[in-house]
Each structure stands twice: as C-alpha cells, then as structure tokens.
Amino acid sequence: MADNSIFVPKDFFGATRFIKTFLQMENDTNEAKKTAQKAGGLLFVGCMFIGMAAGFYYDKVPIGLFAGMGLGFIMMAVVWMSAANKK
Numbered sequence: 001m002a003d004n005s006i007f008v009p010k011d012f013f014g015a016t017r018f019i020k021t022f023l024q025m026e027n028d029t030n031e032a033k034k035t036a037q038k039a040g041g042l043l044f045v046g047c048m049f050i051g052m053a054a055g056f057y058y059d060k061v062p063i064g065l066f067a068g069m070g071l072g073f074i075m076m077a078v079v080w081m082s083a084a085n086k087k
Contacts, residue, residue, distance in 0.1 A: 032083055032086070033083065035083070036079055036080055036082075036083030036084075037080070039079050040075070040076035040077075040079040040080050041076070043072060043075040043076055043079060044069075044072035044073065044075065044076045045072070046072070047068045047069070047071045047072030047075055048065065048068040048069050048072050049068065050068055051064040051065055051066070051067045051068015051069065051071065051072075052064055052065050052068060054067070054068070055067075055068075
C-alpha cells in the first residue's frame with residue numbers, strides 16, 4: 001500500500017509539528033473552498049430555474065432566465081465571499 005503522507009525529517013526545533021499543522025490547515029482551507037464552490041453552483045442553478053419558472057408564468061422566458069441568472073451570480077458571490085471571510 002502506498003503511503004500518501006509527505007515525508008518530514010526528524011523534529012528540528014519544532015519544525016515537524018509546524019509543517020504538519022500548516023499542511024492540515026491548508027487541507028481544511030481547500031475543503032471549505034470546495035464546499036463553498038459547490039453550494040454557490042447549486043444556488044446559481046436553483047435561481048436560474050426559479051427565474052425560468054417565473055418567465056414561463058408571465059410568458060417572458062428570456063427575461064426570467066436573465067433575472068434568475070443575475071440573482072444566481074449575486075448569491076454565488078455572497079456564498080464565496082462569506083466562505084473567504086471565515087478564514
């Protein structure tokens with residue numbers, strides 16, 4: 001079995017603990033970023049479909065789609081900025 005951990009030499013004045021802690025923090029940050037991107041993408045698609053449904057209801061499909069996409073982009077940006085500020 002292959003070991004996926006990074007080789008770190010013997011502890012040199014606490015450097016090993018620092019490197020391991022830094023790598024763990026980097027991993028946590030990447031996971032949070034991926035989660036925010038997935039949530040933002042789902043919000044975008046959801047807003048687009050809601051806009052499309054409203055467009056069908058009012059017989060103005062292109063306007064509903066553009067309104068849904070605009071709202072979706074704004075919601076996606078809010079989610080991404082919120083995740084970026086939680087660091």
